[in-house]
Amino acid sequence: MVKNGGTKIVLTASQTEISDFRNNPFIAFSGSFPHRMPIWSSRMLLFPPPPVENGRSRFAPYGLRKIEAGLLDNGFSQDDIMTVIPDDLNKVVGPDTKVVGISAMDPLGLAYVSFTYSTFLGWGNEPENMHAFQKIFRTKAIKKHKPKIIVGGAGSWQIGPKAQKLLGIDTVIIGEADEIAVEIFNKAVKGEALPARVKQKRSSPIEKIPLIKNAAVHGTVEISRGCGRNCQFCTPTMRKRRDMPIEKIVEEVKVNIANGNDMITLATEDLFLYCYDRTTKFHPNAMAVYNLIKNIAAVPGVNAIQPAHISLTPAVVDPEMISELTNIMYECCRYHYKGEPIITAETGIETASPRLIGKYMRGKCLPYKPEQWPEVILESYGILNDNNWTPLSTIIIGLPDEQESDTLTTLELVDDIFNYRSFLVPNLFANLEECILRNERRANFDACTDTQIELFQRCWEYNAHLWKQDWLGKNKTPMGFAQRLATTLIFNAAYLIYYRWGKGNLAKIRRDLLLKVSGTKPIEKISASLKAVKSALR
Numbered sequence: 149m150v151k152n153g154g155t156k157i158v159l160t161a162s163q164t165e166i167s168d169f170r171n172n173p174f175i176a177f178s179g180s181f182p183h184r185m186p187i188w189s190s191r192m193l194l195f196p197p198p199p200v201e202n203g204r205s206r207f208a209p210y211g212l213r214k215i216e217a218g219l220l221d222n223g224f225s226q227d228d229i230m231t232v233i234p235d236d237l238n239k240v241v242g243p244d245t246k247v248v249g250i251s252a253m254d255p256l257g258l259a260y261v262s263f264t265y266s267t268f269l270g271w272g273n274e275p276e277n278m279h280a281f282q283k284i285f286r287t288k289a290i291k292k293h294k295p296k297i298i299v300g301g302a303g304s305w306q307i308g309p310k311a312q313k314l315l316g317i318d319t320v321i322i323g324e325a326d327e328i329a330v331e332i333f334n335k336a337v338k339g340e341a342l343p344a345r346v347k348q349k350r351s352s353p354i355e356k357i358p359l360i361k362n363a364a365v366h367g368t369v370e371i372s373r374g375c376g377r378n379c380q381f382c383t384p385t386m387r388k389r390r391d392m393p394i395e396k397i398v399e400e401v402k403v404n405i406a407n408g409n410d411m412i413t414l415a416t417e418d419l420f421l422y423c424y425d426r427t428t429k430f431h432p433n434a435m436a437v438y439n440l441i442k443n444i445a446a447v448p449g450v451n452a453i454q455p456a457h458i459s460l461t462p463a464v465v466d467p468e469m470i471s472e473l474t475n476i477m478y479e480c481c482r483y484h485y486k487g488e489p490i491i492t493a494e495t496g497i498e499t500a501s502p503r504l505i506g507k508y509m510r511g512k513c514l515p516y517k518p519e520q521w522p523e524v525i526l527e528s529y530g531i532l533n534d535n536n537w538t539p540l541s542t543i544i545i546g547l548p549d550e551q552e553s554d555t556l557t558t559l560e561l562v563d564d565i566f567n568y569r570s571f572l573v574p575n576l577f578a579n580l581e582e583c584i585l586r587n588e589r590r591a592n593f594d595a596c597t598d599t600q601i602e603l604f605q606r607c608w609e610y611n612a613h614l615w616k617q618d619w620l621g622k623n624k625t626p627m628g629f630a631q632r633l634a635t636t637l638i639f640n641a642a643y644l645i646y647y648r649w650g651k652g653n654l655a656k657i658r659r660d661l662l663l664k665v666s667g668t669k670p671i672e673k674i675s676a677s678l679k680a681v682k683s684a685l686r
């Protein structure tokens with residue numbers, strides 16, 4: 149029941165964006181999987197809502213916290229604003245609610261991972277991210293009281309004019325909203341006319357970016373914004389690169405810790421290039437990076453530091469920086485491999501083809517040349533692995549003008565990577581609206597060549613080969629057996645119920661991959677696992 153006619157400004161995000169996926173940023177990728185996949189019946193298990201205190205969500209997406217902070221810094225009070233989980237919208241939206249602001253990271257499932265894996269996995273293709281976003285608009289109180297709706301966030305570009313009209317969104321903000329959002333929310337509160345679409349091309353100067361006042365999901369703090377390497381398929385590079393001052397970062401770390409986080413996620417396109425000297429070709433500033441991490445690690449209550457992204461070349465340019473950094477970060481690892489702490493971060497290989505690197509992402513390999521890229525990847529992998537780093541690397545399949553020889557070069561690289569520890573995420577090329585290649589055609593599985601399909605499968609064979617040992621291992625406890633049984637059951641049930649029946653090229657690709665990864669005899673595997681559990685319990 150809504151109190152006092154509702155709150156003036158309500159902020160929210162979909163269930164898959166506001167959940168911390170049990171404090172596991174890696175599992176958050178599963179928001180890209182199809183909504184109708186049976187695993188979503190265990191929604192509360194996989195992505196439960198964050199705790200709610202006095203009606204407010206304890207955690208919220210970092211971008212939404214920035215909007216909240218901007219409003220608080222510009223005349224609104226905490227009483228004017230409620231940041232809530234979507235399930236609580238009916239409790240705070242009422243006749244007095246002027247505006248609901250919604251964060252949208254991947255509202256229609258068009259980002260790389262959603263697009264690739266919702267298509268690949270089947271089950272109707274609608275990613276959970278999309279389903280969860282649209283569910284917000286079916287909230288009774290929103291339909292009844294019709295407050296103004298403003299949507300922004302990294303994925304707001306996905307909402308075209310048609311979808312905007314269909315969902316009843318008054319304003320879509322595309323680009324950095326730190327400054328413009330305050331102006332638009334003010335208009336909404338005063339009942340003035342709102343612009344339908346705002347494309348913010350300007351990158352906000354650091355002094356105009358507000359500091360969060362409440363905790364963000366996964367303890368996120370922004371250490372830098374923008375990139376500067378100019379890969380043509382990418383959106384962060386369209387923004388000017390800025391490094392946040394350490395004092396501001398530490399202030400946000402403290403806000404997160406004071407509100408119940410013990411892990412800090414560093415939002416950045418490249419931790420290794422924090423405050424690098426712009427007169428160099430992406431040479432890291434090791435002292436600045438150590439200082440940053442030391443200052444964050446020194447905040448009481450910080451147990452884990454999780455960088456979002458790194459690039460590979462700084463590891464080759466300055467291997468000593470990696471080992472020094474490891475000395476500090478090893479104590480703050482979020483993840484483990486076979487029981488040992490590991491440091492992880494996402495990075496982009498994208499392709500091993502010097503031709504495609506030279507054509508679309510020449511900056512990615514700087515200060516090296518495109519021809520050196522495959523060897524730079526392997527050398528950086530060696531340095532990172534030796535220092536307990538495990539990169540999670542993306543690979544793009546079906547870049548415009550990708551030729552057989554390009555795919556083969558990447559396939560060879562993946563074979564070489566079998567000697568290293570990593571996690572590979574192959575994605576189909578997607579023409580994101582904000583990137584330079586936006587007018588190119590998206591890749592799709594039906595149009596993939598046999599070699600491209602082989603590359604996709606090879607990446608997942610590699611992941612299964614490496615991570616099976618960690619997840620399933622040789623743990624002989626009843627828990628270890630139960631884990632093995634559950635995995636066998638899930639994979640084989642998926643095969644027996646769904647994947648064995650499909651027709652066509654894509655169905656065959658799925659089937660082949662599932663059988664390669666999980667084994668070729670589902671029934672026998674299930675009964676072997678059951679026998680193993682029985683004997684362990686005896």
Ligand code: SF4
Nearest residue numbers: 375378379382385417
């Ligand atoms: S290095 Fe990464 S973040 Fe930078 S432009 Fe390339 S893909 Fe984008």
